[in-house]
Amino acid sequence: MTTPAYAAVDWGTSSFRLWLMDPAGRILAERRSGEGMTSAAKMGFPQVLESHLQAVEAPADLPVIICGMAGARQGWIEAGYVDVPALLPAVLSGAVEVPESNRRVHILPGLAQRAPEAPDVMRGEETQLLGAIGGSAPSGEQNVCMPGTHSKWVHLSGETVSGFSTYMTGELFEVASKHSVLAHSLADARSFDGDHPVFTAAVRAAFEAPQRLTNLLFTVRSGMLLAGLTSTDAAARLSGVLIGAELAGGLSSSDSQAAPIRLVASGRLRGLYEGAFAAVSLPFTTIDADEAVRAGLSAAARQILPLQLQRTT
Amino acid sequence: MTTPAYAAVDWGTSSFRLWLMDPAGRILAERRSGEGMTSAAKMGFPQVLESHLQAVEAPADLPVIICGMAGARQGWIEAGYVDVPALLPAVLSGAVEVPESNRRVHILPGLAQRAPEAPDVMRGEETQLLGAIGGSAPSGEQNVCMPGTHSKWVHLSGETVSGFSTYMTGELFEVASKHSVLAHSLADARSFDGDHPVFTAAVRAAFEAPQRLTNLLFTVRSGMLLAGLTSTDAAARLSGVLIGAELAGGLSSSDSQAAPIRLVASGRLRGLYEGAFAAVSLPFTTIDADEAVRAGLSAAARQILPLQLQRTT
Numbered sequence: 349m350t351t352p353a354y355a356a357v358d359w360g361t362s363s364f365r366l367w368l369m370d371p372a373g374r375i376l377a378e379r380r381s382g383e384g385m386t387s388a389a390k391m392g393f394p395q396v397l398e399s400h401l402q403a404v405e406a407p408a409d410l411p412v413i414i415c416g417m418a419g420a421r422q423g424w425i426e427a428g429y430v431d432v433p434a435l436l437p438a439v440l441s442g443a444v445e446v447p448e449s450n451r452r453v454h455i456l457p458g459l460a461q462r463a464p465e466a467p468d469v470m471r472g473e474e475t476q477l478l479g480a481i482g483g484s485a486p487s488g489e490q491n492v493c494m495p496g497t498h499s500k501w502v503h504l505s506g507e508t509v510s511g512f513s514t515y516m517t518g519e520l521f522e523v524a525s526k527h528s529v530l531a532h533s534l535a536d537a538r539s540f541d542g543d544h545p546v547f548t549a550a551v552r553a554a555f556e557a558p559q560r561l562t563n564l565l566f567t568v569r570s571g572m573l574l575a576g577l578t579s580t581d582a583a584a585r586l587s588g589v590l591i592g593a594e595l596a597g598g599l600s601s602s603d604s605q606a607a608p609i610r611l612v613a614s615g616r617l618r619g620l621y622e623g624a625f626a627a628v629s630l631p632f633t634t635i636d637a638d639e640a641v642r643a644g645l646s647a648a649a650r651q652i653l654p655l656q657l658q659r660t661t
Numbered sequence: 662m663t664t665p666a667y668a669a670v671d672w673g674t675s676s677f678r679l680w681l682m683d684p685a686g687r688i689l690a691e692r693r694s695g696e697g698m699t700s701a702a703k704m705g706f707p708q709v710l711e712s713h714l715q716a717v718e719a720p721a722d723l724p725v726i727i728c729g730m731a732g733a734r735q736g737w738i739e740a741g742y743v744d745v746p747a748l749l750p751a752v753l754s755g756a757v758e759v760p761e762s763n764r765r766v767h768i769l770p771g772l773a774q775r776a777p778e779a780p781d782v783m784r785g786e787e788t789q790l791l792g793a794i795g796g797s798a799p800s801g802e803q804n805v806c807m808p809g810t811h812s813k814w815v816h817l818s819g820e821t822v823s824g825f826s827t828y829m830t831g832e833l834f835e836v837a838s839k840h841s842v843l844a845h846s847l848a849d850a851r852s853f854d855g856d857h858p859v860f861t862a863a864v865r866a867a868f869e870a871p872q873r874l875t876n877l878l879f880t881v882r883s884g885m886l887l888a889g890l891t892s893t894d895a896a897a898r899l900s901g902v903l904i905g906a907e908l909a910g911g912l913s914s915s916d917s918q919a920a921p922i923r924l925v926a927s928g929r930l931r932g933l934y935e936g937a938f939a940a941v942s943l944p945f946t947t948i949d950a951d952e953a954v955r956a957g958l959s960a961a962a963r964q965i966l967p968l969q970l971q972r973t974t
Contacts, residue, residue, distance in 0.1 A: 467883040514879040559871035559909040566827040570780040596872040
């Protein structure tokens, strides 16, 4: 077996992913669990990390590069923020080393936008961005859409992050399905795809009239009462309305409208957002989010870890 | 004591209000409780009603007029819907009498908008509308804003309800404050008024850029992380963002924009919405919501109950 060079960790609020990497940035082993920041804050961050490293038989001195909420104030150790506008590679210079650790553990900082009228933060997506765009950014403008619980829309000029916005799309889907009057309508919903006609119609409705968002959300309920919408259709409508409004918001600033769109997504969200962009006839290109975060963590490893690694990669 | 002529009941999802009325429509006694549809469905609607009637010493044969969710499918007895466009007084002709009751109990129907692209329903607000506008409607267009858990925006042409939209403003405030990442920011919030500067600034921001609604919601969190927003400011911002987007949506249709605005509201919501309309320089007039629903129920009583009542009023 190739000797591992480092472990790359994407440590979010509710998920933990670890890849054991060789010096050339190839995956030797992978771990995924629900031990995100929320669980790890109770169980202990070093304990969670070591249990996964043991499971992949990592050497005791293997260094670790982490991005995401492990660097939040309520995380393992605060890794601060790099303020935008910022060059993407600047993220690497702000990494924090966990003190008194048995092995070298580095946590990457997030990005902060301190504009009083649009304060915003990200942790983890900056590393995805670095992997997705860093080193190969065209000189012009681009919009990057990174869907999730808290979707990020990033405006880039070359390698400079000029600004970004968080849309609470995924979280609003969750809380509305579980805790609002819409829960009755969604109770028996099954999975649906990005080309589901109720989903694409809802995307278009909200994209065209995003000011009606909280009204369109109610039509999930009234559509069931009056028009016999099924549970799955109701879920597709709720999702489509939230994503359609996100697209309208993400592209609403004047400098966003002409710039090309890059979607950074994986799995089910990738399918839904690809369906949504197609529904409103917006051209886009997709970059795999899992590959992007690994590439970003590998770029960080090359910069931060000992010279030995730099020479071999 | 004047002999009571009827009891007027506004029976919502989570609240119950009863007024004992004399033949001239004056209040003899009042009851308020949390025994809305949700509680009453478990306790029994007749039992809840009778307990309040006994508490105000109502005669055993006193008739009762009810509006609201008691007439929903999951309520006491389904009172159906009158379809829009509809003349406001048409609500009265659709009342349903509860069968096998010891006393006469009439439940008023709701309104339904069956347009496939904008299905919508209301129960209770149609009676408020009847009381607020009925009989004195000017011949032109008007927009009526009725704030609440599910705010209603009604477009009237004279006495005809031409269309309406529900905005989930109050419910989204609740679920976001209790069940989302914003809950951390709002935990210690105190009450605020409609002229609170953070509230009015948030109303303006969302009214001007409603397509950014779910992004502006996130700034409640990021504003606390980056700019030290207090809990009360965070609550004011959340409320202002949701109300500002509602105003933008409610006034977005082309026939709404020139029509005068009537606000039908009471208590705290009245203050917040008056502050919101002022913040975006929209002229409006206010009608008290409690008086409006009593006036609507009284109009129903005059039409539905025995001739004796009609003669004395």
